[in-house]
Ligand SMILES: NC(=O)C1=CN([C@@H]2O[C@H](COP(=O)(O)OP(=O)(O)OC[C@H]3O[C@@H](n4cnc5c(N)ncnc54)[C@H](O)[C@@H]3O)[C@@H](O)[C@H]2O)C=CC1
């Protein structure tokens with residue numbers, strides 16, 4: 660057993676999967692869940708993701724607390740939790756953005772900041788809520804941890820061990836690099852998918868388009884089925900990096916537009932071939 664008591668704040672896909680996998684691995688004694696909606700905490704309990712519903716006081720006294728709610732809730736949650744946190748309680752999070760979470764945690768936790776280990780599992784799906792949780796979600800997936808020079812080495816070791824117990828592979832990165840990378844490979848693609856679906860959905864004759872849309876549209880837009888609240892928070896928390904990526908993508912679309920307008924088949928073939936080869940090289944490195 661790695662920790663006796665784990666508290667999970669936000670028992671949805673990410674928090675619920677973490678709790679379930681740790682319980683199945685025998686890595687935790689008891690899991691208490693704290694949520695915004697009592698019905699979803701009860702749903703999580705009924706599914707066996709958590710042992711019982713808890714409150715801020717119980718969460719603060721746990722050995723480890725995982726924050727697994729939308730990143731925009733971080734300040735509210737840490738302000739509620741901080742008065743109850745013991746000096747030895749380790750706090751970690753699963754948020755998709757890191758610099759904002761780190762700044763918020765530093766401000767809200769004061770000296771207890773040393774026990775905060777920022778994290779981001781690179782696993783998930785477009786589904787959300789406790790019903791979507793699965794014990795194998797993290798198996799073979801990376802989890803990025805972004806500790807800094809102040810982070811307590813013992814807290815980091817425990818958080819690493821918990822992720823390893825659920826089958827994940829921890830990798831360390833600084834928070835700014837994390838946000839720059841994930842703006843490009845995760846945040847921008849989600850915005851692009853939402854934008855395409857919304858643009859079509861606003862058309863008066865949308866049904867004609869949706870009736871004929873097939874697997875290419877389905878693949879490209881799967882992630883537009885993701886939680887709007889979660890993605891609003893990510894877009895706001897990673898504004899600077901995301902704006903850079905949006906501009907780069909608009910410029911790439913503009914290049915395609917220019918080539919299409921000029922009927923420049925050579926340019927299109929060159930871009931499409933380069934992209935296909937780059938994607939094939941990336942796929943070869945993946946176990947998706
Ligand atoms: N969905 C995904 O694929 C991934 C999500 N993440 C991050 O993990 C976090 C959780 O995402 P999901 O589990 O997908 O979302 P989810 O929607 O499945 O679960 C979030 C839960 O947090 C609860 N919640 C919201 N505000 C709260 C508050 N103030 N206090 C307590 N509970 C609160 C919600 O009721 C919900 O049950 C987010 O920060 C997200 O950025 C990270 C990696 C992958």
Ligand SMILES: O=C(O)C(=O)Cc1ccc(O)cc1
Pocket residue numbers: 754755780781782783784785845882
């Ligand atoms: O559904 C998908 O393919 C995802 O990309 C899931 C996902 C969403 C958010 C993250 O921070 C990490 C992974």
